[in-house]
Each structure stands twice: as structure tokens, then as C-alpha cells.
Amino acid sequence: MNVGIICYASVGGSGIIATELGKVLAGRGHRVHILSGDTPVRLTDYQPGLSFHRVEAPSYPAFREPQYLLSLTNKIVQVSRDEGLDIVHAHYAIPHATAAYLARQILSSVGGRVPRVITTLHGTDITLLGGDPTFKETVAFCIDQSDGVTAVSDGLRADTYQHLGVKTSIAVIPNFIDCLANRRRNVPGLRAELAPDGQAVFVHVSNFRPVKRAPVVVEVFARIRREMSAKLLMVGDGPEVNEAARVAKRLQVAQDVAFLGLQEQVVPLLSIADAFILPSSQESFGLAALEALSCEVPVIAARVGGLPEVIDDGVNGFLHAPDDLEGMAASAVRLAADRVTHTRMAAAARRTAEERFSEARIVPIYEAYYAEVMRRERRGYTAP
Numbered sequence: 001m002n003v004g005i006i007c008y009a010s011v012g013g014s015g016i017i018a019t020e021l022g023k024v025l026a027g028r029g030h031r032v033h034i035l036s037g038d039t040p041v042r043l044t045d046y047q048p049g050l051s052f053h054r055v056e057a058p059s060y061p062a063f064r065e066p067q068y069l070l071s072l073t074n075k076i077v078q079v080s081r082d083e084g085l086d087i088v089h090a091h092y093a094i095p096h097a098t099a100a101y102l103a104r105q106i107l108s109s110v111g112g113r114v115p116r117v118i119t120t121l122h123g124t125d126i127t128l129l130g131g132d133p134t135f136k137e138t139v140a141f142c143i144d145q146s147d148g149v150t151a152v153s154d155g156l157r158a159d160t161y162q163h164l165g166v167k168t169s170i171a172v173i174p175n176f177i178d179c180l181a182n183r184r185r186n187v188p189g190l191r192a193e194l195a196p197d198g199q200a201v202f203v204h205v206s207n208f209r210p211v212k213r214a215p216v217v218v219e220v221f222a223r224i225r226r227e228m229s230a231k232l233l234m235v236g237d238g239p240e241v242n243e244a245a246r247v248a249k250r251l252q253v254a255q256d257v258a259f260l261g262l263q264e265q266v267v268p269l270l271s272i273a274d275a276f277i278l279p280s281s282q283e284s285f286g287l288a289a290l291e292a293l294s295c296e297v298p299v300i301a302a303r304v305g306g307l308p309e310v311i312d313d314g315v316n317g318f319l320h321a322p323d324d325l326e327g328m329a330a331s332a333v334r335l336a337a338d339r340v341t342h343t344r345m346a347a348a349a350r351r352t353a354e355e356r357f358s359e360a361r362i363v364p365i366y367e368a369y370y371a372e373v374m375r376r377e378r379r380g381y382t383a384p
């Protein structure tokens with residue numbers, strides 16, 4: 001098939017999944033065109049069958065904001081025409097589902113080949129933004145007008161029906177991971193450097209947006225520190241990084257918290273961790289949690305959104321009510337102190353990634369979904 005994939009380029013699960021999907025599909029013989037405002041972080045090497053189309057949003061004195069929606073729409077129209085796309089796969093509804101819808105309408109109105117539109121919902125596009133009255137009706141309309149819609153978890157699917165009132169059927173296709181690339185490595189030097197006195201090591205990886213509650217990670221860690229000697233690695237960057245650092249100072253654990261910023265290679269850091277801490281207020285799936293599981297790192301998380309579909313409480317990690325910081329800390333201490341439990345959960349974590357969320361298992365589900373949508377009756381524009 002000939003597929004156009006639209007995604008955000010910045011670090012974030014939706015862009016990562018979209019790009020990885022494109023790479024695997026190209027490896028399986030499809031032609032894939034990635035459309036994005038910048039080169040996505042995971043689009044690093046040349047691969048036959050995979051190309052990149054930059055979406056430009058020129059500034060103009062009359063505009064106060066760049067017109068991303070218009071330029072993306074136009075780019076989809078051009079690439080569809082030039083390349084003969086079968087499918088336009090929009091990752092993240094806002095505004096990608098709208099751009100794909102508009103492009104399909106434009107292409108339909110002039111005749112010729114018209115691609116099917118598939119929208120994949122990722123999380124904050126629904127739970128934080130989609131239901132906002134500023135966007136709601138347009139977002140719901142464009143989701144309903146897509147030829148196919150997928151969500152990354154049952155939880156997100158339910159939220160979409162509840163918050164946006166969409167009517168169309170939504171298929172759940174979970175996120176996936178390359179289990180070969182994301183596996184625990186032996187990095188004794190790194191552990192000795194970051195935890196020189198044999199301390200337990202906890203890790204948090206995110207974009208430090210408020211929804212991730214990075215300052216709460218530090219609060220949980222301060223409770224852990226009362227019980228044992230430990231280090232916390234904070235990986236990533238974003239709006240709450242400084243607040244998290246302030247909390248570390250206030251709680252007098254700053255000397256044991258390392259803010260490492262954006263890291264291209266998280267596998268070595270995950271490979272020295274005893275547990276991953278993810279107390280998000282909302283999380284449709286938790287790709288970072290899956291990366292940890294794949295590296296044999298049990299995850300301690302808030303019981304919200306799609307996280308219970310990834311983390312089995314007491315099996316590959318622990319789930320707690322979002323405000324149960326004591327419980328999260330107690331689980332962390334238990335994992336680091338009880339090696340038998342840790343070994344059992346680390347093995348279960350890896351099995352979760354391999355058996356339920358491997359790229360080899362999930363990408364063919366996307367392929368089958370593409371084929372099903374191609375067979376469906378078209379939606380959208382009908383010529384007058």
C-alpha cells in the first residue's frame with residue numbers, strides 16, 4: 001500500500017509510534033510518506049520505501065499565528081496527488097484529523113484518486129484538548145468523518161465516546177515496541193557512575209508536562225529516601241522540570257536526584273533502573289512505561305486511563321490511586337529491597353512487552369486494519 005503518515009516531530013509518544021510504524025511498514029514492502037513540520041526524532045536513517053515531506057507554515061505579517069492546519073492540508077493534497085496515496089493516516093487528532101478530512105474533501109471535489117483517512121487517537125488529543133469547548137465540535141466531527149479510527153487503549157476509546165460523543169466505531173490497536181532494540185543491556189560502568197555506593201536506582205522519563213506530575217515523582221522519591229539509600233534519574237525536558245528541581249531542594253533530596261535532560265538513548269539508563277515511576281494524572285497508554293517493561297524495569301504508576309491495560313498490578317509493576325504517594329513509595333522500596341520479587345516482576349515485565357506489545361504482533365494488526373478500511377464504503381464528500 002501507499003501510505004501517508006502525519007505526525008508531530010517533537011519528542012512524544014504519538015510521533016514515535018507514527019514514525020516507528022512508518023519504518024516497519026516500509027520494511028514490509030509498503031511505500032510510506034511521513035508528513036511532519038520537522039524531521040521526526042526517530043527518523044534517523046535512510047530506508048528504502050520511506051520518504052519525508054516537510055510541512056512548512058510560513059509566517060506573514062497579517063497572521064499572528066502560523067497557519068499549520070492550512071499548510072498541512074495543502075501538503076496532504078499535493079503528496080496524495082503526486083504519490084497516489086491509498087491511505088492518509090493521521091496520528092493525533094488535533095489538528096491532523098481535520099487536515100486529513102479537508103484534504104480528502106478537496107481531492108474528492110476534483111475527481112481522481114482519493115485516499116482513505118484513518119485517524120489514530122493518542123491521548124491528550126482527546127482527554128485534555130479534544131473535549132475542550134474551544135475544539136470539541138470540530139474534533140468530534142473530523143473523527144466521525146474519518147474512514148477508520150483507532151485508539152491506543154480501551155480506556156482512550158471509552159474516553160472518546162464519553163467526552164466527545166463521537167458515533168463512529170473505534171478500533172483499539174495498542175502501541176508497540178521493538179523488543180530487540182529495547183532490551184536490558186549490561187552497563188556496569190554507568191550504574192557505578194550514577195549510583196556509586198550501590199544505591200537503588202529509580203527512573204522517570206517524560207516530557208515533563210503537568211499531566212506527568214514530575215514534581216510528584218520527586219515527592220514519591222523523598223518518601224523512598226526516608227527508607228533507603230537511593231538515586232532518582234529524571235530523564236527528559238519540559239514545562240515542569242524546574243518545579244521538580246525546586247521540590248527536590250525543598251524536600252532535601254536534591255543531591256540524590258539527577259536531571260539528565262533529553263536523552264536520545266534511554267535504554268542504557270533504563271538498564272540500570274530498579275523501577276520506573278509514573279504517577280500521571282492521565283495516561284492513555286504510557287509508551288514510556290512500555291519501554292521500561294521491555295528493559296525489564298517494573299513500573300510503579302497511577303491507576304488512570306490506559307495504564308492498567310499495560311501494567312498488571314503485582315505482576316509487572318504496581319498500580320496505585322493517583323494521590324497514594326505513600327503506597328507508590330512503599331512499592332518502590334519493596335521492589336528495590338526484595339530481590340526475589342524484583343526478579344519475578346522484571347521477567348514478567350519483559351514478557352508483557354514481548355507477548356502483548358511487540359512490533360511483530362501489533363504492526364500486522366495495523367496492516368489488516370488498513371486493508372479493512374480500503375474495502376469499506378467511502379465517507380465524506382459527495383459531488384453535487
Ligand code: GMT
Nearest residue numbers: 012013014122123124283284285286287
Ligand atoms: O504524553 C503527551 O503529553 C502527549 C502524547 C503524545 O503525543 O506523545 O502522549 C500520548 O500518546 C502516547 C502514544 O500513544 C501515549 O503513550 C501517552 O500515554 C499519551 N499521553 C497521555 O495520555 C497523557
